[in-house]
Amino acid sequence: MLTYEKHILSNGLRILVHHDETTPMAAVNVLYDVGARDEHPDRTGFAHLFEHLMFEGSVNVSRFDYQLQHAGGENNAFTTNDITNYYSTLPAQNLETAFWLESDRMLGLAFSEEKLATQKNVVIEEYRQSYLNQPYGDAWLLMRPLVYHVHPYRWATIGKNIEHIQNASLQEVRDFFTTFYHPANAILSVAGHVDPQKVFDLAEKWFGGIMPGNGYLRQLPSEPPQHEERKMKVERDVPQHQIYMAFHVCGRLHPDYHATDLLSDILSNGESARLPARLVHHHKAFSEINAYITGNLDPGLFVIAGKPHNEVDEQEAEDMLWQETQALIADPVSKRELQKVKNRIEATHTFAESNVLSKAMNLAYYELQGDAGLYNRQIDAYARVTAGDLQRTATGTFRRENASVLHYGRPARP
Amino acid sequence: MPNRKQPPPINIVSDIPFIKPKGVEMDNGLPVYFLEGGIEEFVKVELVFFAGSYMQVRPLVSHATSNLLRTGTIRKNREEINELLDYYSAFLQLEAQKDIVSISIHVLNKHLEPALQLLSDMVRNPVFPEDEMRSFLKNQQQLHLINQKKVQHLARTYFNELVYGEQHPYGYRLKPEDFECVERSDLQQFHHNWFYPGNGFCIISGRMPPKIEKTIATYFGDKGWKNIDTGKPPVYHLLTSGGRKVNLSVPVAMQSAIRIGKQLFNRTHPAYHRLKITNTLLGGYFGSRLMQNVRQEKGYTYGIASNIISLLRSGYFFISTQVSADVLQPALEEIYKELKDLRHKPASKDELGSLKNFLYGSFLRSLDGPSAQGERFKELLVFGLDFSHHDDYLKTLKSITADDIMATAADYLNEDGMMEVVAGR
Numbered sequence: 043m044l045t046y047e048k049h050i051l052s053n054g055l056r057i058l059v060h061h062d063e064t065t066p067m068a069a070v071n072v073l074y075d076v077g078a079r080d081e082h083p084d085r086t087g088f089a090h091l092f093e094h095l096m097f098e099g100s101v102n103v104s105r106f107d108y109q110l111q112h113a114g115g116e117n118n119a120f121t122t123n124d125i126t127n128y129y130s131t132l133p134a135q136n137l138e139t140a141f142w143l144e145s146d147r148m149l150g151l152a153f154s155e156e157k158l159a160t161q162k163n164v165v166i167e168e169y170r171q172s173y174l175n176q177p178y179g180d181a182w183l184l185m186r187p188l189v190y191h192v193h194p195y196r197w198a199t200i201g202k203n204i205e206h207i208q209n210a211s212l213q214e215v216r217d218f219f220t221t222f223y224h225p226a227n228a229i230l231s232v233a234g235h236v237d238p239q240k241v242f243d244l245a246e247k248w249f250g251g252i253m254p255g256n257g258y259l260r261q262l263p264s265e266p267p268q269h270e271e272r273k274m275k276v277e278r279d280v281p282q283h284q285i286y287m288a289f290h291v292c293g294r295l296h297p298d299y300h301a302t303d304l305l306s307d308i309l310s311n312g313e314s315a316r317l318p319a320r321l322v323h324h325h326k327a328f329s330e331i332n333a334y335i336t337g338n339l340d341p342g343l344f345v346i347a348g349k350p351h352n353e354v355d356e357q358e359a360e361d362m363l364w365q366e367t368q369a370l371i372a373d374p375v376s377k378r379e380l381q382k383v384k385n386r387i388e389a390t391h392t393f394a395e396s397n398v399l400s401k402a403m404n405l406a407y408y409e410l411q412g413d414a415g416l417y418n419r420q421i422d423a424y425a426r427v428t429a430g431d432l433q434r435t436a437t438g439t440f441r442r443e444n445a446s447v448l449h450y451g452r453p454a455r456p
Numbered sequence: 457m458p459n460r461k462q463p464p465p466i467n468i469v470s471d472i473p474f475i476k477p478k479g480v481e482m483d484n485g486l487p488v489y490f491l492e493g494g495i496e497e498f499v500k501v502e503l504v505f506f507a508g509s510y511m512q513v514r515p516l517v518s519h520a521t522s523n524l525l526r527t528g529t530i531r532k533n534r535e536e537i538n539e540l541l542d543y544y545s546a547f548l549q550l551e552a553q554k555d556i557v558s559i560s561i562h563v564l565n566k567h568l569e570p571a572l573q574l575l576s577d578m579v580r581n582p583v584f585p586e587d588e589m590r591s592f593l594k595n596q597q598q599l600h601l602i603n604q605k606k607v608q609h610l611a612r613t614y615f616n617e618l619v620y621g622e623q624h625p626y627g628y629r630l631k632p633e634d635f636e637c638v639e640r641s642d643l644q645q646f647h648h649n650w651f652y653p654g655n656g657f658c659i660i661s662g663r664m665p666p667k668i669e670k671t672i673a674t675y676f677g678d679k680g681w682k683n684i685d686t687g688k689p690p691v692y693h694l695l696t697s698g699g700r701k702v703n704l705s706v707p708v709a710m711q712s713a714i715r716i717g718k719q720l721f722n723r724t725h726p727a728y729h730r731l732k733i734t735n736t737l738l739g740g741y742f743g744s745r746l747m748q749n750v751r752q753e754k755g756y757t758y759g760i761a762s763n764i765i766s767l768l769r770s771g772y773f774f775i776s777t778q779v780s781a782d783v784l785q786p787a788l789e790e791i792y793k794e795l796k797d798l799r800h801k802p803a804s805k806d807e808l809g810s811l812k813n814f815l816y817g818s819f820l821r822s823l824d825g826p827s828a829q830g831e832r833f834k835e836l837l838v839f840g841l842d843f844s845h846h847d848d849y850l851k852t853l854k855s856i857t858a859d860d861i862m863a864t865a866a867d868y869l870n871e872d873g874m875m876e877v878v879a880g881r
Contacts, residue, residue, distance in 0.1 A: 064495055066473055067824050102460035107742045112810040113466045114817020116741075133817055138464035146460055163755030167711070171758050171778050175710040177605040251457045279708060281601035313526070314538035322595070323534060323588075329595040349598065382543045389545035389564050392496050396825055 044395060044418055046405055047238040051245060053254040054226030058405040058414050059241045060233040062398060068134040068234030069402040072144050073410060075229075076222035077124040078201075079194040079262060079340065087165070087201020090121040091210055092218055094161040096128065100147035113139035121199050124339045125410065131399055134235035138244055145248035148228065151219060158212055165207050169200050177280045181450050188274050189288045189343060189446045193265040224255025229409050233402040265290070265341065272446040277453045282329070282349045285360055286448040289344040289439045291335060295411060300423045301431040302335055302439065306344060307383040308375055308432070309333035309366065314382070316369075317348070321362055327354050328362075339411070344439055356449055367440035374429040387424045468816050472850070474843065475829045477659070480669060482677030486653035490668065491661040491833065493826035499568065499662035500827050502560035503579060503676070504834060507650035508553050510625045510769070511689055514642055515634040516596075519552040520589060521643045521651075522559065526550065527588035529581040534588060537574065546571035554626055555768040556656075556838060562827075565665040576675035579651065584643045597635035607706055608778060610879040611713035614702050618875045619719050619772055621695040626767060654683040657837055661830035694719070694770060699872060704879040712784050712880025716791060717774030718873050722766035724839050727864065729852040731764060731773075734864040737811050738762050738798055739775055741818075745794050746775065754790065756783045768838065773869065781881040788878075795874070798865035802858035815853055 046060045081088045096119065097106050110117050115132030130140050173179045182198055190196035201207055230249070232241050268290060291302045310317045310333040317331045331348035346367075350359035394400045408417040477489040509518045526541070526548065527534040541548055544567035551558045559579060563571040603609040613629045620627025658676060660668065721728065732740075739746035739762025746760045760777035779787045803811065823829050836845060 062495075064493065065824050066469075066820055108810055109463060111741065111743050111814035111817075112463075114468055114813045114820065116814070116818065116821065131821060133467075133469065133820055135469065136464075136466045139466055142458075142460070142464050149460075160752065160755040164751055164758055167756070167778070167780065168758040170710045170780065175607065175778070177602050247458050280605065282598055312538065312542035314535070314542040319535065319538065323591065326591055326594075329598040351594070351598070378543070382539070385543060385545040385567075389498070389547070389562075392498055392564060393547075393562055396494055396496050396498075396827070398824070 044401055044404065046414055048414065049242045049245070051225060051250055053250065053252055055245065055249050055252075056229045056409055057242060057245050058229070058231040058409055059236065059238040060231075060401050060405060061236060061238055062234055062401070065234055065398055066134060067131050067398055068137045068140075068232060068236050069129065069131045069398040070137070070140040070144065071231045071399075071402040071406050072128045072148075073229045073231075073406040074126045074128075074222060075227045075410060076126055077122050078197060078199040079123050080222070080260065081194065081197075083194070083197075085206055085210065085214065086197040087199070087207045088210060088214070088218060089126055090199045090201070091161065091165050091207055092215065093119050093121045093126050094165055095151060095153070095157065095215060096147055098157040098161065099152040101150040101152060103143060103146045104152070106143055106147065109139065109143055115140065123195050123199060125407070127403065127406070129399060129403065137232070137236055137241070141244045141248040144230070145252065148223060148225065148249065149252050153212055153215055155212055158210070158215060162207055162210065165200075166204055169204055169207070173198075173200055177278075178284055178450060181284070181286055181448065184274065184276060184450075185286055185288060185446065185448055188272055188448065189290070190265055192263045193340065194262060195265075195338065195340065195342075220255070221258055225249060225252050226254045227258060229406045231402045231406040231409070233398045233405070262340065268446075269443055271442045273449075274447070275449045275451065277451055280450070280452055282352060283356055283359075283449065283451045284347060284349045285356070285363065286450065287346040287360075287363060288446045289441075289444050291342055291344045291439055293341045294337060294339055298431070298435050301427045301435040302344060303337075304380075304383050304387075304424065304427050305370060305432055305436055305439070306333045306335050307386065308370065308379065309346070311383060311386055316366055317346070320366065321348065325362070327351060327359060352452075356451065360447065360449075367436070370436035371433065371440060374433050377429075380427075380429055380432070384424055384427075388421055391421055466813070468813050472820065472823065472846070474823070474846070475826060477833055482653065482673055484653040484677060484679050484681050485683055486676055486681075487657040488672055488677070489657065489659045489833065489837075490664060491659065491826045491830050492664050493661070493829070494663045497565045497663055497665075498563060499565060499660055499664065499668075500560055500562050500830060501572065501575065502558060502659045502830065502834070503656060504556050504558050504659070504838070505651050505656035506555065506689075507557045507646070507655070508555040509628075510555055511650055512625070512646060513690075514638060515628060515630055516593070516638050517642045517646050518557060519596075520592060520638055521584075521646045522550045522552045522557040524584050524589055524592060524643060525559065525578045525582045527592070528583045528585045529577045530583060531577055531581065532574075534585070537578065540570065540574050544571045546574070548575075565663070568665060569671065572671060572675045580681055582647060584640055584647070586640050589638070589640055589643065593635045593638060597632060600630060600632060600635065607709050607711060607713035607879040608776070610704055610706070611715040611776070611877045614704060614879070615715040615717065615774065615875065615877045618700055618702060618877060619695070619717070620770070624692045624694065626770060627695075648684070649686040652683050653681055659830045659834055661826035663826075699874065701876045702878075704877070706880050709781075709880040711778045711780055712878050713776070713778050714784075714788065714791070715774055715776045715877045716874050717772055718875055720764065720771050720773050720868055722768065722771035722839065723835070723845070724841065725771070727867070728766075729849045730856055730860055730864045731868055732849075733811070733815065733853065733856055734798070734861045734869065735762055735764050735773065736815060737803060737807070737861060738794060738869070741814055743810060743814065745797070746791065749794060750777065750787060750790050754783075754786070756780075756787045756790070766839070784878065784880070792871050795865075795869060795871040798869060799862045803861060808858055808861075812853055812856075819849070
């Protein structure tokens with residue numbers, strides 16, 4: 043049970059605090075309700091480029107990292123399709139330093155052409171390092187537009203292509219800041235050896251004077267239902283074929299979300315799960331295989347990705363994946379198998395509560411979904427899922443016309 | 457409005473909340489340590505044996521032996537083991553390193569008993585089924601082939617070979633055919649030789665359930681688990697020459713991976729702590745000179761870092777990064793310039809102060825929670841050190857000066873003796 047106190051400043055900033063005496067540290071998390079889904083289709087990769095610029099100095103602080111490290115802290119950030127999240131951990135007695143730094147960059151950034159140019163280079167190198175220079179690195183750059191035709195999940199957080207990053211202008215950076223980086227569009231959470239009332243006072247002191255900003259009304263086009271199976275095939279210099287299958291599923295707040303998540307656990311959470319047990323260990327057809335849901339706020343994906351051994355026919359390998367999904371429709375999972383995945387959820391949840399940073403992140407992320415208390419209701423929500431729910435959800439999900447399949451393969455032999 | 461030009465006061469405390477382990481020797485000689493802490497009802501149980509790749513007579517034997525513990529015992533087959541592990545949500549990690557293997561589970565206290573029973577069976581009575589071994593090695597071979605496509609992986613493996621030599625287990629670079637040369641009897645022999653109570657230790661960290669000592673004694677402490685005399689570990693000659701370069705051409709690569717470094721020493725060396733601090737200034741954190749120069753000023757890379765690695769019988773230093781082919785030469789020049797500056801350009805009061813505070817906070821972070829404390833304590837045990845090692849670190853951190861750092865750089869990090877590997881275009 044993650045206990046917390048909540049307070050809202052008059053400018054709209056939401057604050058959540060968890061008190062934990064067993065650690066000398068404090069974690070400070072600032073979540074901005076903006077992700078790659080909020081980008082213009084011709085300026086993709088922008089939310090993530092902007093995340094880099096948040097470390098390049100603000101109105102009154104020229105070196106964010108230096109100041110935080112000076113207080114014994116460490117920090118980082120990440121951007122997803124839904125959110126941009128900044129976090130620090132530092133000795134609890136230096137908590138105020140994090141408030142000073144985070145509030146100053148919410149107040150305003152010290153933009154310059156030079157800093158923008160350098161961070162564009164850094165992000166372009168990141169693009170090359172993580173997506174273009176890795177085996178299978180561009181698979182999701184290919185998959186997203188195959189699966190999504192309309193919704194902005196059709197591009198990755200790094201962006202559709204390098205030109206979008208190269209073309210970003212300083213004025214666009216300014217506008218992005220004005221639209222998304224203000225108190226009413228942010229959630230501040232703190233976990234660790236801290237007194238909640240003192241945290242609220244510090245928040246008032248450092249964030250209270252920041253103007254609320256104009257409301258941003260998110261109006262994203264929803265993805266229309268898919269009506270036929272989509273297929274794609276590419277050849278790359280990789281030693282082994284990989285098959286990616288993606289099915290449209292519900293978003294996080296949908297009543298079927300937990301059942302969908304448990305279906306992915308039945309397939310691949312742990313070595314005893316069906317895909318590794320049957321296709322890797324028993325049939326020895328795949329060397330590696332995985333199933334997961336993307337867990338997005340808007341309707342996301344159920345993904346199965348696996349590498350068949352080179353002597354296995356690619357189509358037969360794909361058929362095996364289909365068989366496993368159809369088995370979930372044909373027969374209810376046993377009591378024991380269902381209990382097994384629920385036990386694993388409970389354990390994962392408990393392990394996460396031993397870490398101040400993950401506690402702070404979870405409070406902010408569930409508050410974004412409407413209520414930080416949702417976090418504590420997750421185990422129950424999973425516990426209520428029945429074998430019937432799984433079968434019904436599988437039936438709705440694992441349909442040919444709801445599938446997109448990418449064969450990412452080796453060059454054909456001459 | 458607060459005065460935003462004025463940073464809030466900071467306070468770097470000197471009180472480190474060490475959890476003092478309680479040590480107990482089992483009847484069979486296995487040393488067991490309990491680190492009590494945390495709120496949540498779970499523990500981590502970790503068994504460590506000095507059975508890393510250094511001990512093996514054939515490539516991959518240590519790795520395969522530890523990973524195949526979960527594929528069959530005299531009582532249960534792979535399927536049964538995996539089902540029980542998952543049902544009791546015991547998160548098992550099997551990790552073979554250069555010097556040790558680590559076998560650990562995270563498990564909720566309510567499932568501890570069945571999980572330990574299973575763990576004990578895996579560690580003590582594995583049977584290494586032939587088909588499981590072949591299947592594991594085949595999958596690992598596939599992974600190996602994929603890794604060969606990654607420039608950073610190539611740079612790492614060729615660098616280790618350059619530093620330690622191809623004959624030394626610290627430097628040996630795996631070949632695809634190695635995955636076909638392992639015999640089942642190699643694993644049985646290796647397990648027999650090195651997985652016994654007197655050749656390792658056990659650490660339990662977390663919120664202890666009642667009678668935990670007795671539970672551990674039941675599954676791991678009895679005399680039925682025998683010690684054996686396998687004699688001394690093998691002795692390998694360490695290479696001492698330096699200053700060589702390797703260029704690996706990967707024409708299709710979009711970036712080149714760079715690795716520059718040299719053989720040094722491990723954490724038992726008297727100069728280890730000042731080397732660690734010097735290394736951090738150079739490339740050990742975001743505020744480091746390499747990161748600030750090569751990424752933040754020049755924009756040549758997404759990231760650059762320097763590291764020091766402690767092995768039981770040696771240690772080494774390296775800088776690693778990935779850059780585009782068109783900036784390879786300027787990036788190399790900046791790296792060598794920073795190495796040179798490290799012994800000529802004193803750290804300013806600001807730079808040194810910030811470095812010290814960061815390292816202090818980082819030390820505190822590395823001890824946050826019983827499981828993290830267990831990790832630190834494991835390092836001490838592996839190297840035969842005690843808590844005075846941490847005291848020495850904190851003392852060094854407090855007293856080290858800009859001159860000390862330059863002297864350390866001059867003693868150990870002169871660019872003349874460095875090995876260099878570039879993999880890419």
